[in-house]
Each structure stands twice: as C-alpha cells, then as structure tokens.
Amino acid sequence: MALIMILFPLAMAAVAAMTPSNHWRPWLVPVTAAGHLLLVAVALARPEVTQGSAWLVLDPLSRIILLQVSLLFLFCSFHTVGYLRYRQELSNRVFCSCLLTMLGAMSLVIWSHHLGLMWVAMEATTLATAPLIYFNRTQQSIEATWKYLLVGSVGIAMALFGTFFLAYASLHEGLDSMLLLEGLLRQAPRMSKPWLQAAFVLLLVGYGTKMGLAPMHKWKPDAYGEAPSVVGALLAGGVTSCAFLAILRIQHICHLAGEDPFTSPLLLTMGLFSMVVACLFLIGQRDFRRMLAYSSIEHMGILVLGLGIGRTALFGTMLHVLANGLTKGVLFLSAGNIHRAYRSKSTEVVFGAMRRLPLSGALFLAAFLAITGSPPFAPFISEFSIFNGALDAGRYVIGGTFLFLLLVIFIGMSQTVLRVVQGRAPHETANAEYCDGWLTGAPMVLLMLLVLALGLYIPAPLRAMLTDAARFLEGRP
Template sequence: MLWAFVILPLLGAALAWGIPDNRKRTFVLPLFAVLHLVFSLYLVAETPPASPHGWFLLDALGKLNLLCNAVLFTVCAFYAVGYLNYRRKRNNRTLCTALLICLSAMTLVAISQHLGMLWIALEATTLTMAPLIYFNRNARSIEATWKYLLICSVGIAIALLGLFFLAYSTIVAKQEISLLLSALVRDAARLHAGWRHAAFIFLLVGFGSKMGLAPLHTWKPDAYGEAPGLVGALLAGGLVNCALLSLLRVYQVAAASTEGPLFREVLLGMGLLSMAFAAVFMARQSDFKRMLAYSSVEHVGIIAVALGLGRGALFGALLHMVNNALTKGVLFLSCGNIHRAYNSKSTQVVRGALRRTPWSGALFLAAFLAITGSPPFAPFVSEFSIVSSAFLQGSPWTGGIFLLFLAIIFIGMALTVIPVVLGEIPEDIAKTPYRDTIHTVLPPLVLMAAILVLGLWLPDPLQELIRQAAGLLGGER
C-alpha cells in the first residue's frame, strides 16, 4: 500500500508527459493532487503495518510531514491551473511532470525508515526541483538553478558521507550493520563514539544546507527569487520540511546516544545564527521575493532553536513546521500574482499592490502579519510555545535573544512589505494585462483561512499527532 502511494504521483507524471495539449495538461496536477491528499488522509487514519524488513513505515513524524506536504501541494496544484493558463505560450510539460515526480519523492521521504533510502528520496527532490526553478528560462534563472544544484548537491554529498560514517560506527562497535532507524536508535549508545560523532557533524551540515540553515543558506535568495511563485511555495514549505524530517531522523539517533546534548547545542547555535542573518539581510530588501528567502532562513532557524531547547519546545517546533509551510504558501502565491501584475520584483517599481491587485495585496499583507508572529494567526501560537519553553526551561538569554531577533525582523520586513502593499502606484510604470482571478486568488485564500483557524483552534487529532511526533524526539507527550 505504501509503495502504491509513492507510485500514484508517478502515474500522474507519465500522463502529464503524454498529453500534447498545453492547456489540458495542467488539469492533471489538481486531479492527482486530490487523489494523493485523500490517500494521505486515509493512511494517517488507518496506518498500514511496516513493510517487510521495516524499510517503510508511516510513523507520527512521517504522518505530520506527509499531511503538510499533501495539503500544500494540492493548493499549489489548483493555483497552477490559473497560473499556467496566464502563461499558456510557454510549454509546461516539464513543469507539470517534474512537480508530480517531486510529490512522489517527498512522499518517499515521509515513509522511509532506512536512512539510505531517505537520502535517495531527498536527492530526488533536489534533482526534480532544478527544472522548476529554471522555468522562466532566462540568465538569472539558470544562474539560480546552478547555484541551487551546486550547493544542495554538495550538502547532500556531505550527508552521504555522514551515513557512511554512521554505518561504519556499527561495524567498529560490532553491532548489527544497518541504517534502519529502529536499529540505530536501539544501538545508538553502543556505537563507536568517534565515528558516531563525525557522522552527526556531517549529517547536520549536509541536511542543514538543504534546509537553508545559516551559513549554509546561500542558494535560497537566488532560487526563491527566480522560481515561479508556486515553485517557491513548494521550496519553502515542502522541500524544507523534507530536509527537516531527514534532520529529525538524525535527531532521534542523537537523542538516544550520549551525543544528544552536544547535537542540541549546535542546533541552538545555528538556529540563532540563522535568525541573525535574516535580521541583517531582510531589512531594506529591494527584491521582495528574495526577502521571502531570508524569511525562510529565519523560520528554519526558529525550528532549529526549538530543537536545540528540546523537551517542551519540541511540540512548538513541529507545530511551527506546519504553520511556516502554510504561511509561506500564501506569501509566495500572492507575491507571484503581484510580480505578474507589475512585471517586476523591485520594491522601487512595485507600490500600491492593494489597489492594482486588491485580493493578492491583502493576502500578502495578512501573510506578512502571520509569518512575523502576529496574533491571532497560527505562527504566533507556535512561536509563543517555543519562547515560553525557553524561559520555563531556564534559558532566559536564549528567550531574550529570540524575541530581540523577532522584533528586528518584524521591523525590517515591514519596511519592505508596507510600501509594496500600501504605497502609491508609480505613474511611469508599464501596465500589464494581469488582474486577480478566482483561480489565482482562491488557493492562497484557502491557506490563509487555515492559518487563521489554526491560530484560534488546534483540532484535537492534529494536536495529538504533534504530541506523538514530539514523543519520538524525546519531547513531553
């Protein structure tokens, strides 16, 4: 059943590749996205047993990742119909096919319990995202694609070395030679200390570069800035969560060994460093899509800080993983609409979006308030949970620095977003035919509604799932 789940999007990719009509091909995306979402909900409710030899299993962490990616992909798939209709002159065969292959790879990440298979699935997401970033086919997009491929491929290669070291540590310690997560967690304390320590360093650097933790984030501004809005949403919400899940698998092994405290301290340091980088580079950004890239650096930093704190903060970390993904979806889809309305990403040109694209401008403004932790939106709940845990666990300096960075980032982001949305439209800019339509506004509006609801009410099944996932990391149930 789990393998059928992985194959389903691949069947959609084959169908999309075989359809010759540029317009009809786009409808394959929402069709298979809905099928995948329904199948995801079924598997979360009726969890199938592990595969033979235990390579594939949908545990609580995988369920949370799977649901988040399935919802985000479905919204982006419906948005893609309107977006690609607007750009019907450009061939979309590669984009539609690669999107569905990427969905299959992200699904494989969620169900993999063998770290080698997990690495293969994560590398597949890297490769399938490359042609999506290059969709606009200009000099800047090809530069962004190469930078993305180079840095992420180096990072994932470093992670592969980390897996080799982890496997070798089982050999030296004369334990069962396996990269199965259950075996590694069981034998973690008995693995060879030197090789285990080296493995954790390499895995943290490798998966951290894919997440975009500072100072390993340098591919993000170019990739997010040049990719279409729907691709940016999947990069910031889907791909980052897949890399985070990979890091959480390593976190499980580290927590079961004597390396746990050191691993958390390094994560805490990298998280605060990421927030510091975002605070510096987000202020006065002249490209509002690149600004969102630094917002992504900030929020993976917030999650890393929570993982570094451990215990009660782990619930907030996993809740923030969901909240960040949904909110980034709204930001990227709405800013993509604004980009097309002005045919520019420059804050010198894009002013008064609330007048030219009222729905997209309002969504961009609301999502800005949400992503900066303003109540009553969902990110406020998860960020409050993390910072309160810092003070309750006796880390007031961490909590204080965390709040300081949040305040600086709010001000810096506001200096860019408010003129873009509320400023005066320049008189000398060229007019474009794009205007908001139901196809490009309704998908981010649905996500925005979900963010508001989760900020006011967290459903019991979701809350229980997050608690179970935090329990796998050693958090409080």
C-alpha cells in the same frame, strides 16, 4: 499504501509527460494532488493500513510532515493551473512532470525509514526541482539553477558522507548497520561516539544546506527569487520540511545515544546564526521575492533552534513546521501574483499593490503578519510555545535573543512589505491585463483561513498528533 502514495504521483508524472495538450496538461497536477491528499487522509485515519515493510513506515513525525506537504501541494497545484494559463507561450510538459515527480520524491523522503533510501529520495527532489527553477529561461534563472544544483548537490553529498559515518558508527561496535531507523534507535546507546558525532556534524551540514540554514544558505535567495512562485512555495514549505525531517531523525538517534550535550549547542548556534543572517539581510531589502527567501532562512533557524532546546519546545517546533509551511504558501503565491502584475520584484517599481490587486495585496499583508508571529495566526502559537520551551529549559538568554531577533525581523520585513502594499498604484503597470482570478486567488484565501483557524483553535486529533510526535522524539520506539 506507502508504495501507492509514492508511485501514483510518479505514474502521473509519466502521464503528464505524454499528454499532448498544453492547455489541459496542468489539470493533471491538482487531480494527482487531490488523490494524494485523499490517500494521506486514509493513512492518518486508519494507521493499520500503513503497516507493511520495515523500510517504509509512517511514524508520528512523518505523519505531520506528510499532512503538511500534501496540503500545501494541493493548494499550490490549483494555483499552478492558474499560473500556467498566463504562460501558455511556454511548453509546460517538463514543468508538470517535474512537479509531480517532486511530490513522489517528497513522499518517499517522508515515508522512508532507511536513511540511505531517504538520502536517495532527497537527491531526487533536488534533481526534480532544478528544471522547475529554470522554467523562465532567463539568464538569471540559469544562474539560480546552477547555484542551486551545485550547492545542493555538494550539501547532499555531505549528507551521504554522514550517512556512511553513521552506518560505520554501529558497524564499528559489531552491531548490524543496516541504516534502518528502528535498528539505529535501538543501538544508539552502544554506537561508537566519535563516529556518531562526526556523522551528526556532516548530516547537519548536508541536510542543513537543503533546508537553507546559514551559512549554507547562499543558493536560497537566488533560487526563491527566480523560480516561479509555486515552485518557491513548494521549496520553502515542502522540500525544507523534508530536510528538517532528516535532521529530526539524526537528532533523535543522537538524543537516545545521550549525545544531547554535543548536539544541542550546535543546533542552537545554527538556529540563532540563521536568524541573525536573515535579520541582517531583511533590513532594507528591496526585492520582495528575495525577502521571502530570507524569511524562510529565519524560520528554518527557528525550527532548528526549537529542536536544540528540546523537551517542551518540541511541541511548538512540530507545530511550527505546519504553520510555517502553510503560511509560506500564501506568501509566495500572493507575491507571485504581485510580481506578475508589475513584472518586477523591486520595491522601487512595485507599490500600491493593495489597490492594484486587492486580494493578493491584502493576503500578502496578512501572511506577512502571520509569518512574523503576530496573533491570532498559527505561527504565533508555535513561536510562543518554542519561547515558553526555552524558558522552561532555563535557557533565558536564548529565549531573550530569540524574541529580540523576532522583533527586529518584524520591523525589517514590515518596511519592505508596507512599501509593496501601500500607496497609490501606478497608472500603468507593466502587465495591465493581469488580475486575480479564481484559480490564482482561491487557493491563497483557503490557505490563509487554514493558518488563521490553526491559530485560533488546534483540533483535538491534530493536538494528539503533535503531542505524539514530541513524545516520540524524546523517547524510545
């Protein structure tokens, strides 16, 4: 099952690379995405089919991430077809293959229960996304790609170093250090403490770079600003979720080793610091694509913060992975449409989007409200439950700071967003013929409805999955 889910997108990537027609090739992406989601549905509904090797296992944590990534990818894939219609002048061969390779690599990250294999897959996502960021072939996109590759590769190298340290932490005590998660969780209490702590720091820095936590976030605004919006959505909602899964894994091991007093302050500091940095750059931001990148940094901070608080906040954290991933999809896709209509990302040129593009403008506004934690959308529930978790754990200062930062970020972001959507549309926009179509519009509407529905009511099976995941992080396998 695992192998099918990983190899199917990769095989389709090869097919895409060989398909001659620039017009029909993009349709391979939604076909693959639909197949992938179907496989995910089967895997979630019938857990017995997922059993097999010890290297590829679906546990309560990966179930949630897998569902989120697959859902987001499906919606983005339809948007991709619509997007590439407007870019017929460029060959989309590399774009489609890399997109599908990225799906395969992300599936491998999610499935792998071997930390070494997980690392290999994570690096593969980095390499597969680099050509995607470079799709527009402008000087700016080269610069963004270069920074993304270099910073990402160095971060991922640190993660490899940390993985080796982790292996040595068990080897040192004469335990077998196969890096299989089951074994690591079982041996956690007996591992060598100094090595484990060093490994945690390196892995947090390494995978944190991939997530875009401050201060390792430098690549993020550039890459998200220059990449096509679909790629931005998949980076912000897909790759970051995968990197967060890696951090969940290492925190799980450290938790069982009784290292919470060491790890939790680090996670809390990183989380709050990311939120502060995001906050500072969001205020007065004139580029609405870069604004989304800072918003993503903020939400990565929230995830890590929730993990640092632990216990009752874990439910909210897992829900936030889902809520953030899906909302980011709407934000990036609608922002991409607006960007295309105006051919600019600056709020000096872009205003009146609500009149110029009623659908994208309205969804951009709605998604902004959702991502900043306004009721009744899903991120409200998850952020509220992280806040509750902080109070439960007796961390009043952290909870208070968290609320305060959310408020400031709401105000900061609202300035930029309102400037984009409000006002009278300029008479002549740069790309006058562009308007919202079925393919570019419908995926956003459906995603937005999903975010709204999750905010109003969490279905019982999903609630059970989230509770399972939170309990799994607390306990032994």
